[in-house]
Amino acid sequence: MATQHELDELQDKLNNLIINYLDLFDKYQASRAEISRALSDGFLNLAQANFNAPNRVRYGQDMYDNRMQALRGVGIAVNETDVTAYILKDLTSPPEVVDSEKADLEAPSNLDGPDIGPEKEEVSEIVGQGDHDTPKERPDDSDAALTLANPKADPLRWFGILRPMALGTAQKNFLHSLPPIMELVSTLSDIEYHEKDIRSLSQKVRKMREELGINFIDEPVEETATISELDKLSISKDGAGDEAIEDHRLEDKKSHNQQPEKPAETPSKE
């Protein structure tokens, strides 16, 4: 038979969980904001590069390299609490790797859904950081993230050697959108994990209250609905962007499908 004390303990635990859960939501929204800022800056700089194009070149997918290969992959690690962490991985083996997908047009397609699988992500071009081949936690040092192990692999080269600086800025913007995307995905899986906990805990609490004969007015949390609504909301927000982006996305998906094989980088470590 449950006691009042046990119930209080459980309720405290539940409260803490919910607080954590809300913190995660905050983090989620922050990541979203960061991603959209990076992407919109990137697209605007891309437009600026086109505006300043010295040779009447239209910088975009017209100049993609068909031999492109992924520069970056996503590693999935599951930690002891069953929370999946998504980690950016450097795929460049220094000298001979060619090029990868261009991030600018690629990145938005990553946002299509909240649960971006690794197989979708890996093509995202984020430039390798120095020489390390081991998976690295989000690169917070943005400068380090912009140097290439193999400069010849830099997709900017597709657009010629003497390209407008705005194009480089655009690349950096798109690049900077990748770590928050990883964060977003990790946060999402964390949220999911919390949801499960909260649900089971609140069920326990409810049972205990019934046993103790306490009437409760507060409904059990309905996070599942909230979360999926939130995602839907953000998707439609992204989707309702502009036609140009939409266009790129479509084309991008096409180019995805054309990719011969995707180096699915999923070294899970317990």
Added chain:
Amino acid sequence: MTRRWSEEVTHHGETPLAISAPDQLSSINININRRFHPTSALNTQIMEGLFFNIHSGYVEGIVRGYRNSLLTSSNYSNLTQCETLEDLKLQLTPSYGEQLANVASPFPTSTIAAKATEKLVQDFRYLRAQATGALAKFMDFLTYSYMIDNVALLITGTLHERDTKDLLERCHPLGFFEGLPALCVASNIEELYSIVLVETPLAPFFKDNLRSADLDELNIEIVRNTLYKSYLEAFHDFCTTDPALSGTPSAELMSDILGFEADRRAINITLNSFGTELSKSDRKKLYPEIGKLHPEGTLMLSRADDPEAVRLAIEIVGEYRYFFDQGGIGQGGGGIGGGTQKSLEDIFYQKEMELAKGTFTHHFTFAVVYAWLKLQEQEIRNITWIAECIAQNQKDRIGNYISVF
């Protein structure tokens, strides 16, 4: 031919008037003497105006008409207030109605650019069909720059294993020439020349550029810029030495415009080459040997390592120095293109447009064709920029277009 006639006419036309001027003609006489006197070059110039219209008057008239249909700043301010691309399309109807009429509603910004370019090409082709003699050659020269871009586009695309058919569609129609599709077979610069380009108008520009190097990104860039350098020099040479053009306002105007273009390229190449694998000696070969910066300025540019050194190099030309102070360069982290401040590139475009606008204050010159082409190109860029800002809902920088009318 025109020139010889005009010289004769000058000679005969001036002397009798000066000698046997009756009273009522004396005022004209003074006028004529004042206008005709100082140098014989000026003399030729003005008299040539009398005959310019025989060959090129129609084309000049048409071009001036085209110029009047360019968007003005009030048009632009209307465009910037559009909320959707659909509105923008509506606003563009007076100028581009014909081209945009059949565009179905959700359209990407690139469609607007493509349609506007279509109009440009159509107008240019009409003019070219009307042109004869030196003007025809002049207009051919205008197309060479597009050819160079197409060559670069095609060999880059081939290097990147893109579909040839796709690439040909992307080529600028003004720069299309017969052997263009065959470019895809070339694997190094020598082949590029001997198989394809030897037959084309671009062949002369290759004269100092031939070396057996593989076509990789760096070499393509070098080929493109050396071709452009030779092109600018050849065009400049044509404008200043061709019998039909030398000593005319065309020569004077084009010399200024091409000189500016050359300087701008030199500065841009230098600034954009920082941090790339383009060596200084290679870079030096890309600077056109015309313009105000040549030779001292370009020599200093060739030694520059950072934006500050570029600033020093161009200090010899007061105007450029002013541009540099205005533009966001050298302010740590290469601030070009970003921020609210006008970038150096924008300032250069602005200057180019002002030069082009100024051209229309002169009469009897081919330079108006060049100026119109540049103005129209800028207009397309402006429209695309505005469309892009509208599509992305980024109105803060929408006013960065360049308008001179």
